[in-house]
Amino acid sequence: MLTHTHVRTIEWGDCDPAGIVFHPRYLAYFDHGTCLLFAKAGLDLATLQARFAVIGYPVVDLRSRFLAPCRFGDEVRIETRIAEFRRSSFDVHHVLHRGEELTVEATVTRVWAGWHPDDPQRLQGRPVPEEVRVALG
Numbered sequence: 001m002l003t004h005t006h007v008r009t010i011e012w013g014d015c016d017p018a019g020i021v022f023h024p025r026y027l028a029y030f031d032h033g034t035c036l037l038f039a040k041a042g043l044d045l046a047t048l049q050a051r052f053a054v055i056g057y058p059v060v061d062l063r064s065r066f067l068a069p070c071r072f073g074d075e076v077r078i079e080t081r082i083a084e085f086r087r088s089s090f091d092v093h094h095v096l097h098r099g100e101e102l103t104v105e106a107t108v109t110r111v112w113a114g115w116h117p118d119d120p121q122r123l124q125g126r127p128v129p130e131e132v133r134v135a136l137g
Contacts, residue, residue, distance in 0.1 A: 004037040033080035041135040064106035088125035
């Protein structure tokens with residue numbers, strides 16, 4: 001499977017008053033990693049919307065484990081890959097390391113979504129195109 005890796009330094013704005021990463025910030029890191037993974041495959045969000053008439057891939061489930069705290073100034077490495085495709089949903093696996101230490105891991109389930117044909121206020125899951133599966137595989 002295609003993997004995207006990026007390195008970032010923990011900023012003060014990511015942290016709580018104790019200087020430890022506030023847990024929702026990890027979700028922002030992982031969302032960014034997902035966008036970078038798709039872009040690495042040539043499938044940035046604008047391309048997906050134009051080519052496949054979808055609005056994107058919203059989150060429908062999240063499972064995470066926090067193994068060690070990251071702090072202001074730490075340099076971390078975030079790795080993102082698709083763990084599994086299903087008909088209209090897929091799992092994105094993220095791991096965050098500080099040096100060689102695994103600090104956080106998460107699996108985020110996303111759905112390939114477009115507007116519902118009968119109600120433009122609702123979303124509807126759609127089958128993930130084979131082209132997307134191959135590009136990220």
